[in-house]
Amino acid sequence: MEARLSPGGEFGLHLTVGMALLLAAAYVFHELAEAVMGHQAITLLDAQVAHWFNGHAAEPYTSLMLGVSALHSVTGMAVLVLVLGVYLWRAQARYWLLALLFSVPGGMLLNVALKYVFQRARPVFETPLVTLATYSFPSGHTAAATCFYGLLASYLVMARPRWSVRAGTVGFCLAMIWLVALSRVYLGAHYLSDVLAAMAESVAWLAVCITAISTLRRRREGKTV
Numbered sequence: 001m002e003a004r005l006s007p008g009g010e011f012g013l014h015l016t017v018g019m020a021l022l023l024a025a026a027y028v029f030h031e032l033a034e035a036v037m038g039h040q041a042i043t044l045l046d047a048q049v050a051h052w053f054n055g056h057a058a059e060p061y062t063s064l065m066l067g068v069s070a071l072h073s074v075t076g077m078a079v080l081v082l083v084l085g086v087y088l089w090r091a092q093a094r095y096w097l098l099a100l101l102f103s104v105p106g107g108m109l110l111n112v113a114l115k116y117v118f119q120r121a122r123p124v125f126e127t128p129l130v131t132l133a134t135y136s137f138p139s140g141h142t143a144a145a146t147c148f149y150g151l152l153a154s155y156l157v158m159a160r161p162r163w164s165v166r167a168g169t170v171g172f173c174l175a176m177i178w179l180v181a182l183s184r185v186y187l188g189a190h191y192l193s194d195v196l197a198a199m200a201e202s203v204a205w206l207a208v209c210i211t212a213i214s215t216l217r218r219r220r221e222g223k224t225v
Contacts, residue, residue, distance in 0.1 A: 018092055018211030023205035029138075032197040035119065036137060046191035050123045053186045059131055065183040066129075072180050077104065077144045084152065095217045096155050103209040107147035107202050111140045114201065122189065129187045138198035139190040145180040151175035152211035154210055 032215035034152045035042045070076060081104050088097040154175035181195035 002097065007094055015211055015215060016073060018207045018214075020203050021209040022211075023107070025207065028195055029200040029204065031117065032193055032200065036197075038119065042193050043191075046193050047123075049185065049192045051125070052126070054123075054125045054129070054188050055187065061186070062129060065186045068179055068183040069187060069189070072141045072145050074108070074144075077148065078107070080148055081105070084148075088133050093159070096151075098149055099209050099213040102213070103151050103206050104144060104147045106209065107205045108140065109145050110205055111138060111143040111198065111201065113182070114138055115140070120194070123191060125188055130189050132189055135193045136190055138195045138201050139181065139184050140176070140198070140200035141184050142181045142190070142195040143202045146178050146199050149176050150202065150206045151210070154206075159166075179221045180208050 032042070034040075036046075045087040071080075081100060085097055088094075088100060115135040115137065118137045119135050120134055122134075122136040150173065152202055154171050156169040160166055160169070177199065181199065184195055185192055
């Protein structure tokens with residue numbers, strides 16, 4: 001127990017926290033998936049929320065949400081990952097760069113696989129704002145944003161000593177994740193449960209990636225001592 005809670009060592013506190021976060025996020029995802037596939041009460045809430053946003057959509061909010069979604073599309077995420085990757089390379093944060101390359105592309109591929117596992121149809125409206133032929137559960141945009149901003153927040157919290165900077169970073173990253181999720185529900189591309197499940201999915205995946213890379217770093221540093 002003492003070793004599991006120690007901040008040092010390759011199997012110390014970081015591994016304990018990572019495993020706890022993984023299990024909690026996986027549990028949330030499982031419960032959401034079970035509720036959606038079982039057509040439980042959340043699916044009624046999904047429909048109500050989706051139709052409320054569709055009925056109240058108006059400018060300039062629609063253009064704003066379209067812009068947010070475009071920025072976090074596959075192309076947009078590729079640009080964001082490239083920019084952050086270059087920064088991490090120049091900052092010589094090699095392990096964080098490795099975590100970035102595993103977490104975001106890997107999380108996007110995981111999301112595609114989950115879509116085909118659950119095969120949930122997207123919301124349908126008489127006057128849709130967007131029309132997509134792919135599956136709905138979980139949200140790909142939200143999953144990618146959660147991986148990207150989650151890793152960005154983790155890096156800056158570790159790299160910046162000032163608590164004001166850390167708090168501001170976490171607040172900004174959380175706001176961006178929720179904004180992307182809101183844009184997908186607002187545009188009628190996803191149900192509420194789709195974006196919530198995507199967040200849980202990506203938190204679990206991010207816990208795996210960051211914990212694994214952190215363990216690798218600690219093991220290599222231990223061998224060089």
